[in-house]
Amino acid sequence: MSLHRKTGLIFGALLALANSDSFAHSFFRADSVKVTAPGAAPKQISNQFKFTEGPAVNKKGDIYFTDQPNDKIWKYDTDGKLSVYMEKTGRSNGLYFDKKGNLIACADEKDELWSISPKGKVTVLLNDFEGKRLNGPNDLWIDPKGGIYFTDPYYQRDYWERKKPDLDGQKVYYLPKGKKEAVVVDGNLLQPNGIVGSPDGKYLFVADIRDNKTYKYEINADGSLTNRQLFVPQGSDGITLDEQGNLYLSGRGVTVYNAQGEKIQHIPVPSRWVGNLCFGGKNRKTLFITASESVYTLEMQVKGVE
Known part of the structure; x- marks a missing residue:
């Protein structure tokens, strides 16, 4: 067989393979797939904090976050202005806005x-x-529906008088809208931490940081959870989702997994620990990163859904 013909056959076979769904899926899911904007890198907004956490976005795109050791909630608005929103916050940690604009806070004082x-x-x-x-x-x-899912790990605080938990286990709870009693929706985790759900209310993701695993659940009509599946063998402090169903895990930088649980990008962040993250800005294409003493922004190609 001539070299020319052999080359043509090889090229034809590669072309056919490249056009197949399986090849495209496996080839383009790697580092060639980026969720960050071209050339973008984390931009430090401030490093005046002790330990930042719990970012949440309101309807305008303004971001609120906590500096828990200093007992403050800060605001970073869509014009880039940073200001103190509230002091004496009950040592608030995670935050989330409800539909009425109330800021729901995990106040662990x-x-x-x-x-x-x-x-x-x-x-x-x-x-x-x-x-x-x-x-x-x-x-x-x-x-x-307005129900609240929350994680309840035990981290000993220096402002507590108690030295051990009152409850057995570290669990995930659900507080139905308008109710005053929560229910356990998963009591079989070592130390649940980051939590987020899909915007259609069908799926919930929970990171078990001590077990270094993140799980995906189906949400039932009554708020209970079924079909717990290991989504990725990596834990996280805080987590968020984008419009494509990609899941963002925090810790040593930010790690992004697609909807199939495949790692598509790792974003280095120049701080010792990334506590949490969310999308904000007027178009929801700014990733806001709380990283210990600092907060960063990062321009993205995708929008957030929280």
Whole structure:
């Protein structure tokens, strides 16, 4: 066979393979797939904090986040202005806005869930489980019906008098809208932390940081969870989703997995630890990263859905 003909056959076979769905899926899912904007890198906004956490975005695209050791909630607006929103926040950690614009907070000074109105009025939504003090609500997500899923790991705080938990185990809870009692939706985790759900309310993701695993669940009509599946063998502190169903895990930088659980990008962040992250800005294409003493922004090709 001539070299010319052999080359043509090889090229034809490669072309056919490249046009196949399996090849395209396996080839383009690697580092060639990027969710960050071309040439973008994390931009440090400030490094004046002690430990930043819990970013949440309002309808305008403004981002609120906590500096938990300093007991403050900060605001980073769509014009790039940074300001203190609230002091004496109950040592708030994870945050999330409800449909009415109330900021729901995991306030672990007394291990409560708070609702902070747009005018700053605090309402305690939950302060115990079956009469016992919660471990320390850490992160939360609100479903389309207004119910609150939250993780309750135990991290000993220096501002607590107690030295051990009142409850057995570290669990995931669901507080139905308008109710005053939560229910356990997964009690079989080592240390649940980051949590987020799909915008259609069908799926929930929970990171078990101690077990270094992140799980995906189906959400039932009553808020209970079924069909727990290992999504990726990596834990996380905080997590978020984008419009393509990609899941973002925090820790040593930011790691991004597609909807099939395949790693598509790792984003280095020049801080010792990334605590949490969310999308914000007017078009929801700015990834806001809380990283210990610093906060960063990163321009993206995709939009967030929270």
